[in-house]
Amino acid sequence: MSGQEAPKKKVSDMKRLWGMSIDLDKCTGCGACQVACSQENNMPIFEDDSDLPKRVVFLDLMKVTNEMDKGAKFGDVKVAYLPKMCMQCAGNDPDNPYPPCVSVCPVVATDIGDDGVVSQIWSRCIGCRYCQASCPYEARVFHWWKPVYEGSFKEGLNPDVSVSSRGAVVKCTFCSHIWKRERDRMIAKGITDINAVQYTPSCVSSCPTGAMKFGDLKDPRSPVYEEKLRRDPRAVRLVHSIDELRDTNPAEYDRRMKIKQFPNPKVWYLTGSEWLRKKLSVFEKS
Numbered sequence: 001m002s003g004q005e006a007p008k009k010k011v012s013d014m015k016r017l018w019g020m021s022i023d024l025d026k027c028t029g030c031g032a033c034q035v036a037c038s039q040e041n042n043m044p045i046f047e048d049d050s051d052l053p054k055r056v057v058f059l060d061l062m063k064v065t066n067e068m069d070k071g072a073k074f075g076d077v078k079v080a081y082l083p084k085m086c087m088q089c090a091g092n093d094p095d096n097p098y099p100p101c102v103s104v105c106p107v108v109a110t111d112i113g114d115d116g117v118v119s120q121i122w123s124r125c126i127g128c129r130y131c132q133a134s135c136p137y138e139a140r141v142f143h144w145w146k147p148v149y150e151g152s153f154k155e156g157l158n159p160d161v162s163v164s165s166r167g168a169v170v171k172c173t174f175c176s177h178i179w180k181r182e183r184d185r186m187i188a189k190g191i192t193d194i195n196a197v198q199y200t201p202s203c204v205s206s207c208p209t210g211a212m213k214f215g216d217l218k219d220p221r222s223p224v225y226e227e228k229l230r231r232d233p234r235a236v237r238l239v240h241s242i243d244e245l246r247d248t249n250p251a252e253y254d255r256r257m258k259i260k261q262f263p264n265p266k267v268w269y270l271t272g273s274e275w276l277r278k279k280l281s282v283f284e285k286s
Ligand code: SF4
Pocket: 026, 027, 028, 029, 030, 031, 032, 033, 034, 061, 081, 083, 206, 207, 208, 209, 210, 211, 212
């Protein structure tokens, strides 16, 4: 035996593009996704909302209603719940293919990976909050106070996620640490095709109604295959009406793309309710 180590096998390049869909007609607003997210990402859970400024969540559970609409009548009120986190924007500018937040971060504390996931490294963040100002979805949260972990939560801290500190911006990363853990397990077994690594973010695994789906936007076998979502009449992104313009008014679509009004999110919502679809449209229809 020469004692030489066997050459390391090359790990394959990433071909996946992770994305999510959330069926709002299945969401009951139970909040299990929000609790699971905070526990997974070491964000303290508060018993109530009495200390709101200290409450840091990556996943907002928003209540949407038509009750304030013009002409809304008593007895005709509708309510839906909308889990909202970082939309994992893909950006729209071929010369600068970055999400708004990544474009402005001066220290690369946030970046976009080959798999489309927009990362956030708390320990590298200098707290300038440029990213927070640039995010069109208010998906980023600034830690004004040092997080305090109490009771059984402290004992259950996740060793795969660093605890945040005062003065850092945090946000959802599609639980990319779970993917990294699964990847490392596979590589340790000698499997070097990282595209074979599957994972599920904590919010998706915790949803009791199966409202949240996660997968590869480019894979036709995935529950979130993007080409299929684009054709689904129930599908809407938070920039829905600009998507429609692609077919109905290409010149206006191009104009808006050029002026960077389209962050190109990788989170899709599904609903058959017309009133809700209209509410989710950020841009006015032309
Ligand atoms: S756990 Fe599922 S049903 Fe409950 S709020 Fe989250 S997405 Fe909706």
